[in-house]
Amino acid sequence: MNKKLKKTYKFAYKTSLYLTLFMTLILGVFLYLLQAFDIIYMLVFAIATYFVSFLTIQHRVERFIYRRVQKIYDDLTLLESTSLRRQPITTDMATLTRQIDKYAKERKIEIETLKVREEYRKEFLGNVSHELKTPLFTVQGYISTLLDGAKDDKALLDKYLMRANKGVERLIYIVKDLDMITKLEVGDLSLNIKAFDIVDLVQSVIELLEMKAAKKKISLIFDRDYSEPIMVMADRERIQQVLTNLVTNSIKYGKEKGTTEISIENLIKNKVIVRVTDNGEGIANNNIPRLFERFYRVDKSGSRKEGGSGLGLSIVKHIIEAHDERIYLESELAVGSEFSFTLEKAK
Template sequence: MQPKFKKSYKFAIKTALYITIFITLLMSVFLYGFYELNALFIILFSLSTYIFSFLVVQFRVERFIYKRVKQIYDDITLLESTSLTKGTITTDMQTLTQEIDKFARDKKIEIETLKVREQYRKEFLGNVSHELKTPLFTVQGYILTLLDGAMNDKNLREKYLERASKGVERLGYIVNDLDMITKLEVGDLSLNIEVFDIVELVKNVFDMLEMKAGKKKITLTFDADYSKPILVNADKERIQQVLANLIVNSIKYGREKGTTEVSIENLIKNKVIVRVTDNGEGIDKIHQPRLFERFYRVDKSGSRKEGGSGLGLSIVKHIIEAHNEKIYVESEFGVGSEFSFTLEKAK
């Protein structure tokens, strides 16, 4: 298929004019020396020369430049060959320069994005390795100690087996949470959207975590008396998981005899916003943009006394985004934190 040329005639007009003037003058000198000058002949000759020169310059030079530009595009893969043959080609150097500048800017952005992703990939693999290695080594250490003779002591045997069991349980958390995140990211985890009462669901989560909160004497409460149901459209099981993760975190990092408060407010006509607020440790602003990354830790000491997989907030974010909703965080170090997310109200 022949290329479609975008005509830029300025170069061809000037070049054809120069060629015509030169050949006409040459022809005039020749006629003057050997024949009689004929004005009509000279005019027709000049016009024919100009038209011929213009066509040759415009189309042949266009074709020549097209081939060279196409070769450059092919060599450095600026554009696919198919897009060149099907698209409009120009010999306008300004237009070509603009296209290349645009390509260079796009590629620079793409390279920077790839660098960020590569850094994220390295951090992620390092975190996965660390998260898996810690409970694995713990379990291995207790089992080897038991095999070396500690199993003969009943008290040590029970103690070490319980600790090894906790290590295996933590490994299970990590593997299951990673599997869930992967499914959420690739869209394999389908949502079962239904109408349910978000107030009742929060109460169920409170009941489920009452004992955990009781160990730190933390009060789980609503900000007001919700006597009427608030119906929403969402996956009930997944939203329960979101609430559980957020409330568990508020308990983990809450202060002794503190409070975890849940509020449900109308946001706009068809949306509600659910807020989980605590008066715990709080989070520095420097950490807040990365809170929802997998395995990201505010505490860099590596302490795992609170357990968990380190993936809770990442799962929360993926679940909320799978509902096409938003999640927010506001926190002040030493004062407390508030995590909030939106849901669609049922009609």
């Protein structure tokens, strides 16, 4: 047997010792009765018996354990038998138990991970189905009404066609956002990185959304006057989309006569941080970890009335991460929220 003997082979050691003592005792009694007792002969016999017993037991037990454990691996496919073959089978049951327990825990973690992913997949498909069927049923309803005779009424024809068109526009909006997220996730969306003035971009977003904010009597402001430009390196169009989504969300969930404030601060030598802060309804702690998931909504009933694809924050997260930057969220229920993200300064 070519395998190196280990001190952990207690079973073979002890069993061989018991056999040697028993066989030597029997031989000693036998020789004593024959009046041929010889201590040297007894020692040689004991040593030979011990080694033969040890090698035989070790070899047979290893083969026995290996075959039984291997059969469990093959039948139940709970463990990776190929990994077991890379290690010698030991008769030390404690070591063997630790090895099996290690593999079992690894498989358990894999199974739990797959279960989590499966739950996420089911929830995602359910959300996609819900988001798509609402505008689809709307379009179908108006078209069916027109086909049933309402088309003969010119006023109803124009009205229903306009509403059906809004449903189609919502579908297109959702599909475009899904396509963008997919491209961002697989790294297929190229970024046009160049230097631009982030102060000018923020001002543009404020002007774009001023009327939307005014409808809820929300003040949309810069935290202070920025007399000097702040140049950053990023994709201007994508960062504008990030700011637009964050400010739109702030207005959507802001309270009437509230405030949404945007600020730009130096973070470290080569980084700035852009903050969007409001005093709206805030977000509960249990919702924060999932807030950037696709289609995840804090208030599933009320948020749908506000429109949108449910993908805004997920797009924000993916765009910022595509720039190798970080996005942060601090929020307190009934107090307000602050979304912030970093950008690299232009040299």
